[in-house]
Amino acid sequence: MLITLFWTFLKIGILSFGGGFAMIPAIQHEVELQGWLTPEQFSEAVAISGMAPGPLATNCAIYIGKMTMGLPGAAAAVLGMVLPSVVLIAAVARFFYAIRTHRTVKTVFYGLRPVVAALVVVAALRLGFTYFRAEWWTWKTGVSAAIFLLALLGLTRYRMHPLSVILLSALVGVAIYG
Structure with missing residues (x-):
C-alpha cells in the first residue's frame, strides 16, 4: 500500500501542470480509482488542505496519505508528489550553476x-x-x-x-x- 501511495502521487507529480487546484482532478481520479476515500472525505481533504499553509496539492497528498496509511502514508505520498519537482529544480539549478559565469547568461x-x-x-x-x-x-x-x-x-x-x-x-x- 505504501508503494502504491508513492507511485500514485509520483505519477500525479510528474504528469500534472499548473499546481494547486489544477492538480485536484488528477488526485481525485486516483483516489476514486484506488478507493482510498469517499467523495465526502475527499472534499474534506481538499478543504482542509486549502486552509493549511503551503501548496494545496502537497497538503492534499499529506492528508490523503495520513488518512490511508497514517504517518508512513503521509511521508510516502508527499515524497511521491514533490520528488519530480525537486529533481527538475535540481537539474535546472545544476545547469544554470555550470553556465552562470558565461557572459551571455549574465x-x-x-x-x-x-x-x-x-x-x-x-x-x-x-x-x-x-x-x-x-x-x-x-x-x-x-x-x-x-x-x-x-x-x-x-x-x-x-x-x-x-x-x-x-x-x-x-x-x-x-x-x-x-
Missing part, C-alpha cells in the same frame, strides 16, 4: 531583472486598481494609501523586515477598520 539575467520588477509592479497595480475601482476614493482608500506609503517608507528608508511591516499594517488595519 547579460540575459541583467535584461530580465527589470522585466521581473515590471511584472511585480503590474500585478500590484492591477490589485490596487481593482480595489480603487470598487470604491474609488473614500476615507478607507485614503487610509489604505497612507498605510501603503508608510509600508513603502518602512521597507525602503528604514529597511524594516517585511514580516514586521505586514504585522504592523495588520494591527493598524484592525485598529482603524475594526
Whole structure:
C-alpha cells in the first residue's frame, strides 16, 4: 500500500501542470480509482488542505496519505508528489550553476531583472486598481494609501523586515477598520 501511495502521487507529480487546484482532478481520479476515500472525505481533504499553509496539492497528498496509511502514508505520498519537482529544480539549478559565469547568461539575467520588477509592479497595480475601482476614493482608500506609503517608507528608508511591516499594517488595519 505504501508503494502504491508513492507511485500514485509520483505519477500525479510528474504528469500534472499548473499546481494547486489544477492538480485536484488528477488526485481525485486516483483516489476514486484506488478507493482510498469517499467523495465526502475527499472534499474534506481538499478543504482542509486549502486552509493549511503551503501548496494545496502537497497538503492534499499529506492528508490523503495520513488518512490511508497514517504517518508512513503521509511521508510516502508527499515524497511521491514533490520528488519530480525537486529533481527538475535540481537539474535546472545544476545547469544554470555550470553556465552562470558565461557572459551571455549574465547579460540575459541583467535584461530580465527589470522585466521581473515590471511584472511585480503590474500585478500590484492591477490589485490596487481593482480595489480603487470598487470604491474609488473614500476615507478607507485614503487610509489604505497612507498605510501603503508608510509600508513603502518602512521597507525602503528604514529597511524594516517585511514580516514586521505586514504585522504592523495588520494591527493598524484592525485598529482603524475594526
